[in-house]
Amino acid sequence: MVKTEFKDLRAVFINCTLTKSPAKSHTELLIEASQQIMKKHGVQTKLIRAVDHDIASGVYPDMTKKGWDKDAWPELFKDIAKADILVLAGPIWLGDNSSEMKKVIERLYASSGELNEKGQWLYYGKVGGCLITGNEDGIKHCAMNILYSLQHIGYTIPPQADAGWIGEVGPGASYGDKLEDGKRAGLDNDFTNRNTTFMTWNLMHMAKLLKDNGGIPGEGNLRQAWDNGNHFDFENPEYRS
Amino acid sequence: MVKTEFKDLRAVFINCTLTKSPAKSHTELLIEASQQIMKKHGVQTKLIRAVDHDIASGVYPDMTKKGWDKDAWPELFKDIAKADILVLAGPIWLGDNSSEMKKVIERLYASSGELNEKGQWLYYGKVGGCLITGNEDGIKHCAMNILYSLQHIGYTIPPQADAGWIGEVGPGASYGDKLEDGKRAGLDNDFTNRNTTFMTWNLMHMAKLLKDNGGIPGEGNLRQAWDNGNHFDFENPEYRS
Amino acid sequence: MVKTEFKDLRAVFINCTLTKSPAKSHTELLIEASQQIMKKHGVQTKLIRAVDHDIASGVYPDMTKKGWDKDAWPELFKDIAKADILVLAGPIWLGDNSSEMKKVIERLYASSGELNEKGQWLYYGKVGGCLITGNEDGIKHCAMNILYSLQHIGYTIPPQADAGWIGEVGPGASYGDKLEDGKRAGLDNDFTNRNTTFMTWNLMHMAKLLKDNGGIPGEGNLRQAWDNGNHFDFENPEYRS
Amino acid sequence: MVKTEFKDLRAVFINCTLTKSPAKSHTELLIEASQQIMKKHGVQTKLIRAVDHDIASGVYPDMTKKGWDKDAWPELFKDIAKADILVLAGPIWLGDNSSEMKKVIERLYASSGELNEKGQWLYYGKVGGCLITGNEDGIKHCAMNILYSLQHIGYTIPPQADAGWIGEVGPGASYGDKLEDGKRAGLDNDFTNRNTTFMTWNLMHMAKLLKDNGGIPGEGNLRQAWDNGNHFDFENPEYRS
Numbered sequence: 001m002v003k004t005e006f007k008d009l010r011a012v013f014i015n016c017t018l019t020k021s022p023a024k025s026h027t028e029l030l031i032e033a034s035q036q037i038m039k040k041h042g043v044q045t046k047l048i049r050a051v052d053h054d055i056a057s058g059v060y061p062d063m064t065k066k067g068w069d070k071d072a073w074p075e076l077f078k079d080i081a082k083a084d085i086l087v088l089a090g091p092i093w094l095g096d097n098s099s100e101m102k103k104v105i106e107r108l109y110a111s112s113g114e115l116n117e118k119g120q121w122l123y124y125g126k127v128g129g130c131l132i133t134g135n136e137d138g139i140k141h142c143a144m145n146i147l148y149s150l151q152h153i154g155y156t157i158p159p160q161a162d163a164g165w166i167g168e169v170g171p172g173a174s175y176g177d178k179l180e181d182g183k184r185a186g187l188d189n190d191f192t193n194r195n196t197t198f199m200t201w202n203l204m205h206m207a208k209l210l211k212d213n214g215g216i217p218g219e220g221n222l223r224q225a226w227d228n229g230n231h232f233d234f235e236n237p238e239y240r241s
Numbered sequence: 242m243v244k245t246e247f248k249d250l251r252a253v254f255i256n257c258t259l260t261k262s263p264a265k266s267h268t269e270l271l272i273e274a275s276q277q278i279m280k281k282h283g284v285q286t287k288l289i290r291a292v293d294h295d296i297a298s299g300v301y302p303d304m305t306k307k308g309w310d311k312d313a314w315p316e317l318f319k320d321i322a323k324a325d326i327l328v329l330a331g332p333i334w335l336g337d338n339s340s341e342m343k344k345v346i347e348r349l350y351a352s353s354g355e356l357n358e359k360g361q362w363l364y365y366g367k368v369g370g371c372l373i374t375g376n377e378d379g380i381k382h383c384a385m386n387i388l389y390s391l392q393h394i395g396y397t398i399p400p401q402a403d404a405g406w407i408g409e410v411g412p413g414a415s416y417g418d419k420l421e422d423g424k425r426a427g428l429d430n431d432f433t434n435r436n437t438t439f440m441t442w443n444l445m446h447m448a449k450l451l452k453d454n455g456g457i458p459g460e461g462n463l464r465q466a467w468d469n470g471n472h473f474d475f476e477n478p479e480y481r482s
Numbered sequence: 483m484v485k486t487e488f489k490d491l492r493a494v495f496i497n498c499t500l501t502k503s504p505a506k507s508h509t510e511l512l513i514e515a516s517q518q519i520m521k522k523h524g525v526q527t528k529l530i531r532a533v534d535h536d537i538a539s540g541v542y543p544d545m546t547k548k549g550w551d552k553d554a555w556p557e558l559f560k561d562i563a564k565a566d567i568l569v570l571a572g573p574i575w576l577g578d579n580s581s582e583m584k585k586v587i588e589r590l591y592a593s594s595g596e597l598n599e600k601g602q603w604l605y606y607g608k609v610g611g612c613l614i615t616g617n618e619d620g621i622k623h624c625a626m627n628i629l630y631s632l633q634h635i636g637y638t639i640p641p642q643a644d645a646g647w648i649g650e651v652g653p654g655a656s657y658g659d660k661l662e663d664g665k666r667a668g669l670d671n672d673f674t675n676r677n678t679t680f681m682t683w684n685l686m687h688m689a690k691l692l693k694d695n696g697g698i699p700g701e702g703n704l705r706q707a708w709d710n711g712n713h714f715d716f717e718n719p720e721y722r723s
Numbered sequence: 724m725v726k727t728e729f730k731d732l733r734a735v736f737i738n739c740t741l742t743k744s745p746a747k748s749h750t751e752l753l754i755e756a757s758q759q760i761m762k763k764h765g766v767q768t769k770l771i772r773a774v775d776h777d778i779a780s781g782v783y784p785d786m787t788k789k790g791w792d793k794d795a796w797p798e799l800f801k802d803i804a805k806a807d808i809l810v811l812a813g814p815i816w817l818g819d820n821s822s823e824m825k826k827v828i829e830r831l832y833a834s835s836g837e838l839n840e841k842g843q844w845l846y847y848g849k850v851g852g853c854l855i856t857g858n859e860d861g862i863k864h865c866a867m868n869i870l871y872s873l874q875h876i877g878y879t880i881p882p883q884a885d886a887g888w889i890g891e892v893g894p895g896a897s898y899g900d901k902l903e904d905g906k907r908a909g910l911d912n913d914f915t916n917r918n919t920t921f922m923t924w925n926l927m928h929m930a931k932l933l934k935d936n937g938g939i940p941g942e943g944n945l946r947q948a949w950d951n952g953n954h955f956d957f958e959n960p961e962y963r964s
Contacts (some may be wrong), residue, residue: 018539018540018541018588019540020549020550023549029478030478032478033475033476033477033478036474036476037461037473037474037475040474041474051539057500057533057580057581057582058500058501059500059575067502067505068502093541093584093587093588093591094587094588094591094630094631094634094635094863095630095862095863095864095867096584096587096627096631096863097584098539098584098588099539099581099582099583099584099585099588100539100581101581101584102575102578102579102581102583102584103581105575105576105578106500106575106580106581109575109576120400121400121401123400124400136889137860137861137862137863138860138861138863138864139818139860139892140389140393140817140818140819140860140861140864141818141861141863141864143389144385144386144389144818144864145385145578147388147389147392147398148384148385148388148389148403148576148577149576149578151388151398151399151400151401151402151403152381152401152403152576153576154400154401155400156397156398156399156400156447157388157392157397157398158392158397158457159361159362159364159365159392159395159396159397159457159462160362160392160393160395160462161392162389162392162393164892165892166859166860166891166892167891167892168889168890168891168909168912169862169887169888169889169890169912169914169915170912170913170914170915171914176478186891187477187478188477189891189892189893190893191892191893191894192892192893193472193475193477194467194475196475197461197467197472197473197474197475198461198462198467200461200475201460201461201462201473202457202461202462204461205457205458205460205461205462206397206457209451209454209457210450213450216399216400216443216446216447217446219442219446220278220438220439220441220442220445220446221400221401221439221442221443221446226435226438226439231434231438232278232438232442233277233278233281233282233438234274234278234434234435234437234438234441235274235277236274236428236429236434237270237271237273237274237417237428259780259781259782259829260781261790261791264790292780298774298821298822298823299741299742300741300816308743308746309743334782334825334828334829334832335622335828335829335832335871335872336621336622336623336626336871337622337825337828337868337872338825339780339825339829340780340822340823340825340826340829341780341822342822342825343816343819343820343821343822343824343825344822346816346817346819347741347816347817347821347822350816350817377648378619378620378621378622378648379619379620379622379623380577380619380651381576381577381578381619381620381623382577382620382622382623382626385577385623386819389817389818390817390819393817394817405651406651407618407619407650407651408650408651409648409649409650409668409671410621410646410647410648410649410671410673410674411671411672411673411674412673427650430650430651430652431652432651432652432653433651433652511960512960514960515957515958515959515960518956518958519943519955519956519957522956523956602882603882603883605882606882622871622875625871626867626868626871627867629870629874629880630863630866630867630870630871630885633870633880633881633882633883633884633885634863634883634885636882636883637882638879638880638881638882638929639874639879639880640874640879640939641843641844641846641847641874641877641878641879641944642844642874642875642877642944643874644871644874644875658960669959669960670959675954675957675959676957678957679943679949679954679955679956679957680943680944680949682957683942683943683944683955684939684943684944686943687939687940687942687943687944688879688939691932691933691936691939692932695932695936698882698925698928698929698932699928701924701928702760702920702921702923702924702925702927702928703882703883703921703924703925703928708917708920708921713916713920714760714920714924715759715760715763715764715920716756716760716916716917716919716920716923717756717759718756718910718911718916719752719753719755719756719899719910
């Protein structure tokens, strides 16, 4: 039975795996765990696998205006702009985020100068989180960068907005791989499951809280007001005292 | 005139400079810019310069129980536990956070397993931000780590919760230093001033929003409930089929 | 007059700008400063602008074998495999490396399991460095990741193998941009110029030192020998004493 | 039997655990694995546990001149200055280096402006590596920062100069902890053992190579020559045309 307490919320998950469909993405398995909790509570969700689309590189909203033949981003961005929740998910390579993750962040950044109806930057009032899988090391390093980027462009980051799975250092199974004993790597990891759950709920709670309260109040964070000289009680320390 | 809309809020700023009082801390100048906005709006604020106190190293709440002669942390922590807003501030050395910053984060982490009255981790319902100054490089790198650590232990990070000042690459003036032309480095940097202001307001808005709504709802993020088998609609992907 | 002391060396510079040719890349200007020192001393150099080529995403040497229509990497890699010196250069976006940089590192990683004639990994005996430009923040953060990745796959990193330029925090001119006073941003920055020069010379010295000494001696670092049970005097601490 | 091929080399290992002696440090167990390979080959080694000493915080060579009562660093630094090899080792907390590690790096940085007899910075000709242990995540993140810092102040980083151990994500045994089955966590991890061995040998090879060749040649990397106007063939791109 689908519950309805979060039914006015929309969420987008972007999978930044380097692997094109239909090949299997380990990260997608973890995304699904989060996505299905949201679905059960009425959140409208959408999953995008970035590498399946011709997303151009660059820091402009539409790269076809900058000499690229194709750019799937403007169309994909429509859903992101409507979503209350954005979860960026991806693998770890050499301890860092994938190039697809960086491309997606660059494209999100491209629209970060636009303003919402209050005059705040576009992403104000939205919440962000991340999911990371790898076979041995780097969840926190990757999450640090993703969550920083999201808050920097206007997303709110609720408590414990990152989760992931990695195994013991060294080569080994990836998330969900069949092991010799018939089990599947990581799927029984209580820490990963709990953190994924807590992240998902905290994203829903915070998105709901912001939605029900009309977002972040529009004072002290308005770009044009600042540019017009309203400095919201900021005083230059030089002239104090 | 002090305004009163945020008068039920408390904020703690921790300055993680390596410089002991009474010597001047460049970072403190930027802290004051944020702190005075809060004060004008009725927030009760407190500033701690970590290096002035005998804070032990370690990951336990009270290191005198682990063989250290002295530990100023338990006393300092009382204010942190009461505060709705925590701003960690510090300098950049070799492009990274100071050792005092890392020590403070380790000590915050030491209490991260405690629970609040709802059964959420202790820092749930509080908000965090950071201020960084250096002479040439590294605000984002430092902020990434600080904000990640804060959200990981339970703080909410509102939009654009980091601000700072750095000059052009290479040796040069630090924030607030007198320049040859009589000006003071960084104090007129519109970007630094705006970001400091926006951060301050976003911290106040989010802290107020959380306070007025009773914090983050206690569902889907309760440690003991999870341990007791309530998995809040999480389903292991393995068994979904 | 071209000097000849380094004439047996080859260097490849990869520019990881997001900007396609013929549009101008700020990073390229700094690359040229390093490249021309090498040229004057007889090093054979090559400059690749990654975004101009159809380089596939992935962690395999040739992605056309993994379902991609095109992949320019295998051809580009021939020069990299021959080069004694590799300099990865790029811009900063949101404080981090560009997606093109990450893609290049992923592709370098793809060949990191291959062995040289001694039985060491392929990149042993080669040296690496990096050049970063941005308008305000992040040289060290970007360099940290690049140099780590290079040493992790087998490159030697000589002293001070990173250089770059950034201006004061906030929006502003990029490297080489014309300023109001007719000067060009960063070009007179003594620190950037010195570090670029020192990096270049240290790369040449170290590459020459390794070349003249037959690379890194093949003992204690041979993959197949290890797998065959030669543990080069490693003893498990468990069984010591 | 002690071999003698590296008998003119000295190595210092600094353990940046937060745990004071005599309590056990997990990191120290891994240090010993590297140290004993060096010893067998005649390298003179020394192990320092930073937290056991009253090392002041700061970025000056002797902090007693900056208002600190005590500072153990100047005495400890004598061995570091003599050593050809420096290995910084430590634990992971919240995915990052310990505060002790940052303090040690700050103090190394404090002497980075001194020059050697050639006029190069002090650490030129020395080699650096790192060892990291944690229970779940962050070797590469920590290593990235340490190795970057070392190369930035003048150390050479040979191939694969980092090693470490972490277990599967979530709470669990630390390196060397007794497990239920009687084994000890990590000690049989072939990847950790191999990387520790390869790192150790690469440090010895590179230190020997540099020592036998008189260090890094003193051209293109001399601070005072640069300041006096010898720019070692650097040309400002502006004037190239």
